[in-house]
Amino acid sequence: MSAELLPLLVAIPLGGAAISAIAKRNLGVQRVVGVVSVGAVFVLSVLAWLEADSGNPLEVDVGGWTGGVGIALAIDPMSGMILSIAMLLVLAVLLYAISQLGQDVLDWWFHPKYLALTAGVALSISTADLFNLFVGFELTLIASYTLLTVRSGGRQVRSTISYVVVNLMASMLFLLTVAFAYGTTGTLDLSDIVATLRSDNPAMLSVFSAMTLVVFGIKAALFPLYMWLPDSYPTAPAPVTAVFAGLLTKVGVYAIYRTQTLISEVDNALLLSIAAATMFFGILGALSQRDVKRILSFHIVSQIGYMLMGLGLFTLAGLAAGVAYIVNQIVVKTGLFLVAGEVDAEIGGSDIDAGSGLIKTRPWLAGAFAVLALSLAGVPPLGGFVVKFALINEGLVTGQWGVSAVALIVSVLTLFSMMKIWNGVFWGDRVGEGPGAKRGMRLVTGGVVVLSLLVALYASDLLEASLTAAESLLAAVGGGV
Amino acid sequence: MLETILLSLGLAVVAVVAIVVAWDRRSPETAHNSAWLAGAVVGAFGVLGLLNPDAESFRVEWVPQLNLGFEFSLDAFGAMFLTIIGGVGLVVFAFTARYQKGKAGSGRFIATMLAFAASMAALVLSGDVFTLFVFWEATTFTSYLLIGQHHQTATARRSARQAALVTGAGGLAMLAGLILLADEAGSTSIEMIVDAGPTSTAGWVLILIGAMTKSAQFPFSSWLPSAMAAPTPASAFLHSATMVKAGIVLVGRLAPGAANVDWWAPLVVIVGLITMLLGGIRALKQTDLKLILAYGTVSALGLMFASIGSGIPTLVVGGIALLVAHALYKSTLFLTVGVIEAQEKTRDISKLGHVGRSSPAISVIAIIGAASMAGVPLTLGFAAKEVDLDAFLDESTALGWAVALISALTVAYSVRFVASLFRDPAREGSRQIVGLVAPITFLAIIAVFFGLLPGTLTAAEADAAAALVGPVEPPKLVVWPGFVPAFGLSMLGLVSGLVIGFWSLRRSLTPAPRSHRFDQSIDGLQTWAARVTSIIQNGSLPVYLGQILVVAVVLPLPALVRGGAVPLPPAGGVVEWVVVVFLVAAALALLRVKRRMSAVLLLGAVGYSMSALFALAGAPDVAITQVLVETLVVTLFALALRLLPLEFSAGGGFVPWKGLVALLVGGFAVVVTLVSGAVEPASFVSDQQLELALPEAAGANVVNVTLVDFRALDTLGEIAVLGIAALGVMALVRPVGEIVSDRSFAFRSSPILRRGADIINPLLLVFALYLLLAGHNQPGGGFAAGLVASGWLVIVWLTSGGAGVRRALPVGPAVLIGFGLAVAVATGLGGFAWADGFLASNSWSMDGGPLGQIKFVTPLLFDLGVAITVLGSVAGAVRGLEAV
């Protein structure tokens, strides 16, 4: 694939959003445009990834302005991999939303918003420019703000307000970082910024490192910056939460991986402490909840700690494990929220009101939950086990006892909180009433479960690809993404 | 060959599981019969164990990078265990076929049992530590499901959870231990690790913990009695004969590798014996037949754990003898309880005193089993215990005595078990269920056979022990050992046990209250988690924001101030100071302001001061845009705030921490500004932009060229943000289908306003057009143009309301937004046609006659898209907010 086509990753969904907005009430057109656009982006990102993975990273100066005058987009094995898996799930969730009749018709503009989200994610992952990354984030965010309120009940509005205010403030901090970077280096290209600081002003490089860690850490929901997340995610409709849970924090994690490896002077102790605290306090949150979506939302936080652990180890194997962890997590977490959506549809709520007994009426849904939940908890032989094993193995072998111990303990607690859901929702004898999950929803959930099983089956290939991605992360040190 | 066999067995398991599940769905009434199918498959495992073919080990790679793979080998120990799984499994499934009759969920139960059997078989055949771990977890999971078979009851759910948590946690500890040992030994093969003899203390401790949880050793034993919530066949199979021995398999296989770890054997023996003691004592307090057996299992596991886990060859031999005997008698007894429960609908010994006389067949079997459990001569249990006791005596006299004395408790609970069935002289009772008794009879016959001819097991057990610890002396499994010290001790134990056993039955038979310690600690954990969470996650937005801000300041600060003092910048001009003073005054006034609208106006004042500062700094484009945006913001605020009381409600008092955080962030911003000002980069990328703008991008206004050409991708994203925000506003305040009537605003009738609007509106539109066209070379551009055009729209709305707006602008905001965005994207795509890529620009000059040279640049189209999107967005926002 030619690098010149990279901007299409953003142009296609934005064009789709435009058409979708014009189509207004014509749901049929909107759906076709949505699926075609996201599908095209998915295909493009896979092509770009394959190209990059075979040793030809793609880079293009948009508009032909070279040397940092314009904006560069780049796909290397790392971004290609994350983007491909992300887009696959964006597509899956879109299909789920379409089949969950009522979600995308509640709002004429579900589709433009969703496509803007797609464009934002694609832009955030593929850009090599700091300010453009800000724009990508904002695009993702505004879409997420508006999607959160698809069904705007009182509680949703309140939690969306918190979400918007926190993220808007984070955006301010991002701009402050941009000002600092431009003021000290005279450029906005991420690798140029780092290269300039490293050669001219190493002390400022640490400042830049800390600033980006905070800014991206808010998006990624690191301790102690995550508190907004469990308050806002659970209130949204299932497909929206699913795509948020699977993707948004991971875009933040991706940005942290990207910048920290570029800076390469990683403060291991700091990162590993944050990782451990994120795992631990996240899971404590999950233990204290009695609502499926809230438990799962705290899991998002807790799991982010594991991804950060991979970075904090900062060995090739550790990074590769972290990258593989991100990939598996995108699949599994999205899947779990899709299951939560079905549970909601079946029993008309998501409270783990002891003993709903869903296993009787929906054994396959119970099975889907079991596969995804056990994968998330890291139980063999599922994909989550392999990636967690890779992480903890590396942690123990490199002598990082503390964080490895926390990782193991949190695994047990994760298992516990998953059992809480299982015991409360799937086991029991009462079956609640709800409209029931639509056929399309079931198919998509099933598809995601199969995908998570494929992760386990092809775990070796996943790790191989993650290793290439980790190498590309480290190779980027010293300029030229 | 092993590969082929195991593969076929695995496929058979999968096939049968599928059949069982399908059967259950088709015909739940007959699904219990599918147990025969499952039994056949499990029996095949047993046959494999019996035949014990001389087979090569094999390995299937899974994730070679991590040394994860499936490696299996069949040695004598594995074969012995496989035989137990197969034999006991077959009987249990035969039992299940009748036991599950008429019960719901048979298919689920049978399928899970079969999956467990396969996992357990794989576990004992594992030749690689990580393979072992995979199946270890599989047994944990299947055990969870089986304990929760009757998930309608809270007890079953809690018990399942307890078992899974304890063994799951132990499993992960073990995983860490395995990783450490494998790392030290440089191999993941069990054989290689044992050969290497790693010494990592942490590794061995963690493995011990894992084994202790799975085999219910003190202090991790409480899950096993709770697990009795499982249906009896599962208890017989998992929680006595097989799964609980997985921990013993683990330590048995690895212990020889701990030869260099001097604390290993003593610790394992102590743990095992303590468990044996405590299990025995607790068994005596139980009034539930099944719980007597469960604590008995804990006790017996303790002795096996001590024997096999020690890695001392003679003890291992004795332990294996015990293991075989235990599997046989304990499953017999469990199934007996299953029959009694099925007949009598209770397991409470205070209500079962008649069973011994009313159900003679059962009572005979119970006596046979209990005799073996107690170690009465002529039973296999006796022969095995003699061997083990002998080994302990060899090791140390004190140990031998300890084992013998604790064994008295085993005798005692065996007595309690049997005698409780004969307390009532009545002979009437429920009818015996033949289908259930038959399979147990088979087990009992085998038990009798081996009890009378224990020697037939000598070779197999010696081989099994040899597979673990190398060549050993074969066990002296005999009916009559002669008057050796061990025999004397046994008899001593037997007699004192009899006394204790009968004495225990004389005491009150009211059931001991079930211990809820584990559940309480789990609830305690959750309460603690909730307390911690409520502190860090207190739901208050200001606290969240403050927290983030403090981190944002504190994290970069040390590196930021490391450079030391920075030079202060020049003071700045007088005009600049005047504007800044005004700005600061307006901002400070915001702190005290009482009325909402005044706050908004002050915000506007700050904004206008900002644009003055921009103008002074040579940024006319920004200044213009700032003025326009600020005006719009004030308008939108005014629209929104009309819903609220004029004044802020009380309660906005000064909060010290908020002030502190504010000062901290303010100071931080100053430091960042000063420090970054002190660093002068070698070059700014904008130097190139200034050079390229005219010759390459055909534009004199470099800011505009940057926006629509150099960094047009930013702008594309930006207008998308704007458009989506507007769509969000519209969707939010106007639910689908709701038609909003125009509200009457009094000032609309004002003729002066109307006349003024008539004059100003065309001017605004012309001005907007000018800004758009001139923007590339003069201050202006698409955004400013769009905003000015929006001003026109706002005035139309002010004078003639929503209807007027719809007249003036027949297309809706969403269509405008979409259209503008489409134009911008299309211009970007056009770059592929008229230049060499997305958003690449081109320009054409043509002779415009009297107008001179007219230069057309493609970014103008892009800017048009920007302008349209802005117009649509503002229209959408105004409409949305008006419609409330």
Add this chain to the structure above:
Amino acid sequence: MSLAMVVAIGVLFTIGVYLLLQRNLTRVLVGLGILAHGVNLMILNASSRFGTAPILDGREGPISDPLPQALILTAIVIAFAVTAFLLALAVRAWGATSEDFVEDDLEDRRIGSNRGGESP
């Protein structure tokens, strides 16, 4: 960059943050607006190139750096967009309660008062 600008930046950040930390939604919104101004001023002062407007009409002398200006323009628009959306949210919230307090998250409060409790 001048001292006047630095003072303005410091004051805008301080007051912006203080208002942002209030419970009153109107104040929060105004605070965000003020904070945005502070950030924009910071971007403007990031470059050391100051002079006349970056419009290439043949004038001599120093020219102001165009790039921060372009960034500020983009930032202004984005902040405007988000503010407009927040306003709409606020209106929606007010419609229900007729008060503009940012309440605490109910679920968190419940967990805080309930302290977990027993599990199924």
